[in-house]
Amino acid sequence: MNKIEIQKLEERAVRVREHILRLSTGGGCFTGASLSCADVIVYLYDKFLNVNIEKLNDPDRDYFFLSKGHDVPAVYGTFAEIGFIEKERLRNHLQTNDFIYWHPNRNIPGIEFHSGSLGHLLSVATGVAIDCKLKEQQNKIVVLVGDGELNEGSNWETLLVAAANKLDNLCILIDRNMFQANMRTESLIPLEPLERKFEAFGCSVRSVNGHDFSDLHDIFSNFPFALNRPSVIITETLRGKGLPSIQERADRWFCNFTSEEVEELIQELHGNYSAQINSESLIVR
Amino acid sequence: MKYEELIYDLVQKDKNYFILTAENRAAIRNLPEKITNNFLDTGISEQTLIGVSAGLALRGRKPIAHVLASFLTMRAFEFIRTDIGIPNLPVKMVGAFAGFLSEANGPTHQAIEDISLMRGIPNINVFCPSDEDDMILGLPEVLKSDSPFYIRYNNLKSVVEHNRFKIGKAESFGEGNEVVIMTYGTLFSQAIEVMSQLKGKGIDASVINFRTLKPIDEGMILSKIKNVGLVVTLEDHFLTGGLFSILSELLLSKGLTANVLPIALNNKWFKPALLKNVLEYEEFSAEKLTKRILKTYKIKKESFYAEWSNI
Numbered sequence: 001m002n003k004i005e006i007q008k009l010e011e012r013a014v015r016v017r018e019h020i021l022r023l024s025t026g027g028g029c030f031t032g033a034s035l036s037c038a039d040v041i042v043y044l045y046d047k048f049l050n051v052n053i054e055k056l057n058d059p060d061r062d063y064f065f066l067s068k069g070h071d072v073p074a075v076y077g078t079f080a081e082i083g084f085i086e087k088e089r090l091r092n093h094l095q096t097n098d099f100i101y102w103h104p105n106r107n108i109p110g111i112e113f114h115s116g117s118l119g120h121l122l123s124v125a126t127g128v129a130i131d132c133k134l135k136e137q138q139n140k141i142v143v144l145v146g147d148g149e150l151n152e153g154s155n156w157e158t159l160l161v162a163a164a165n166k167l168d169n170l171c172i173l174i175d176r177n178m179f180q181a182n183m184r185t186e187s188l189i190p191l192e193p194l195e196r197k198f199e200a201f202g203c204s205v206r207s208v209n210g211h212d213f214s215d216l217h218d219i220f221s222n223f224p225f226a227l228n229r230p231s232v233i234i235t236e237t238l239r240g241k242g243l244p245s246i247q248e249r250a251d252r253w254f255c256n257f258t259s260e261e262v263e264e265l266i267q268e269l270h271g272n273y274s275a276q277i278n279s280e281s282l283i284v285r
Numbered sequence: 286m287k288y289e290e291l292i293y294d295l296v297q298k299d300k301n302y303f304i305l306t307a308e309n310r311a312a313i314r315n316l317p318e319k320i321t322n323n324f325l326d327t328g329i330s331e332q333t334l335i336g337v338s339a340g341l342a343l344r345g346r347k348p349i350a351h352v353l354a355s356f357l358t359m360r361a362f363e364f365i366r367t368d369i370g371i372p373n374l375p376v377k378m379v380g381a382f383a384g385f386l387s388e389a390n391g392p393t394h395q396a397i398e399d400i401s402l403m404r405g406i407p408n409i410n411v412f413c414p415s416d417e418d419d420m421i422l423g424l425p426e427v428l429k430s431d432s433p434f435y436i437r438y439n440n441l442k443s444v445v446e447h448n449r450f451k452i453g454k455a456e457s458f459g460e461g462n463e464v465v466i467m468t469y470g471t472l473f474s475q476a477i478e479v480m481s482q483l484k485g486k487g488i489d490a491s492v493i494n495f496r497t498l499k500p501i502d503e504g505m506i507l508s509k510i511k512n513v514g515l516v517v518t519l520e521d522h523f524l525t526g527g528l529f530s531i532l533s534e535l536l537l538s539k540g541l542t543a544n545v546l547p548i549a550l551n552n553k554w555f556k557p558a559l560l561k562n563v564l565e566y567e568e569f570s571a572e573k574l575t576k577r578i579l580k581t582y583k584i585k586k587e588s589f590y591a592e593w594s595n596i
Contacts, residue, residue: 059344059345106372112343113339113343113368113372114367114371114372117363117367119332120336120364120367120368121336122336123332123333123335123336123337123339123340123364123368124336124337124339124340124343124368125340126333126336126337126340127336127337127338127339127340127341127342127343127344128340128341128343128344129340130325130337130340130341131340131341131344131346132344134322154332154333154336154364157330157332157333158330158332158333158336158337160328160330161327161328161330161333161337164328165325
């Protein structure tokens with residue numbers, strides 16, 4: 001990937017973060033979590049996934065499943081930038097005249113499946129991957145799982161099944177931002193050594209800086225990492241990435257800013273400014 | 286025809302049918318090697334089985350998933366609700382050894398809240414065949430349906446000739462209206478025997494086999510509660526959430542009432558044993574049921590007719 005392409009993606013990621021911030025008022029959304037995986041999602045839809053707005057139901061398409069459903073602002077922000085949905089539609093956030101709420105759903109073009117309850121979509125993605133394999137299709141099936149979400153036992157149950165069925169068309173992304181809802185993962189339910197856990201479950205594992213498009217491209221270009229094994233990519237990310245005033249803070253998972261704060265944060269996003277956030281943090285869990 | 290043959294034929298005719306199990310192969314023991322490309326055993330993982338079924342359905346498959354009823358409806362409950370119920374995917378979930386059919390397994394295996402749980406999920410329908418013939422008659426239509434279904438698997442030998450099957454339509458046996466036994470599933474054959482025993486006591490009864498509990502045959506219920514002596518709801522299910530509840534909900538919503546004797550498991554698990562011993566011990570054998578029904582019938586008989594004659 002050349003510098004111009006990288007710059008294009010970086011600029012798009014900034015605009016996606018703007019969308020996330022604009023969704024973080026008037027009721028708010030899961031801002032911190034969405035910011036952590038924004039770059040990965042921007043990358044996927046530009047470089048990795050074979051999905052076409054004209055043929056969203058094409059059986060040969062690649063599939064993307066957002067298992068950590070509360071990160072959906074990053075997906076909708078990306079969809080708005082690549083034309084899957086109108087940008088204006090994001091203004092319908094939390095209104096009853098549309099379907100743009102805190103978790104994804106199939107009323108939005110491009111969303112393959114709803115989520116919100118954690119630990120579900122790895123199994124749904126596994127079902128899709130099994131069918132694609134049986135039909136000898138070349139689709140890639142990508143599922144993004146949160147690191148905190150790995151507390152759910154259903155993920156590990158399904159990993160056994162995915163490995164048993166040799167699903168090398170399955171690409172499991174872990175948004176490793178080191179936080180779960182209220183605190184750091186390692187201080188509640190330690191996950192490390194995470195790579196070795198996935199390896200022990202029969203997967204082929206890589207870790208990558210989830211905010212560096214060049215590194216992401218190098219890693220994703222090698223998918224699948226091994227024949228007959230699911231690939232796992234641990235994308236090392238920062239919760240609240242891009243906004244120093246809320247970055248890596250346990251209390252900035254779900255945010256409901258004032259509109260003034262949103263404007264300040266957008267300035268901060270573009271550099272050389274430090275936002276003053278007085279809104280109380282909201283932790284919905 | 287047996288269940289296995291029916292499923293095999295179905296898969297031969299339509300390769301979208303996809304047979305799954307979470308290592309519960311009792312109903313499909315000989316199938317896996319015959320339908321290799323349309324079969325998956327996920328091992329002992331009910332949640333994954335349901336999630337995978339949802340994924341297969343997204344790809345246009347018609348999954349038929351086989352699991353022990355208790356683990357299907359309870360361990361995987363939220364997956365069924367969330368991944369099958371919300372998107373209304375055409376997944377058929379076959380629960381084995383439900384109700385008294387778990388016999389001597391003990392309370393861990395007793396699915397006697399399965400109907401309550403499954404019918405409570407929007408979009409999900411419930412098929413409870415009374416025996417193998419009833420199941421084989423109903424399956425073609427149920428499996429062809431675009432709706433998700435919970436199927437209470439039942440391969441008991443049939444004691445009657447069943448009528449044509451239609452989703453949402455009950456079948457009735459006998460014409461009597463002194464006692465009307467409303468039932469489904471395993472206890473249907475007992476109900477038929479009870480009807481004959483009541484006849485011997487000079488009481489004309491009839492039996493309604495509901496087949497699908499969701500959708501329920503409201504028309505049949507409303508026509509049968511008129512001028513009836515005693516309605517008996519008979520089920521191997523907890524008293525809450527099953528047929529008695531369905532009947533109560535319907536009658537109350539229409540501003541109606543009836544003289545009802547609910548026979549079910551009232552806030553208790555049943556004594557684990559072989560089926561015939563369970564029926565005896567829990568007083569669900571035809572003889573014991575006849576006694577229970579007669580007792581209530583005699584006490585209430587006079588007042589019933591008095592009430593109805595005033596309408």
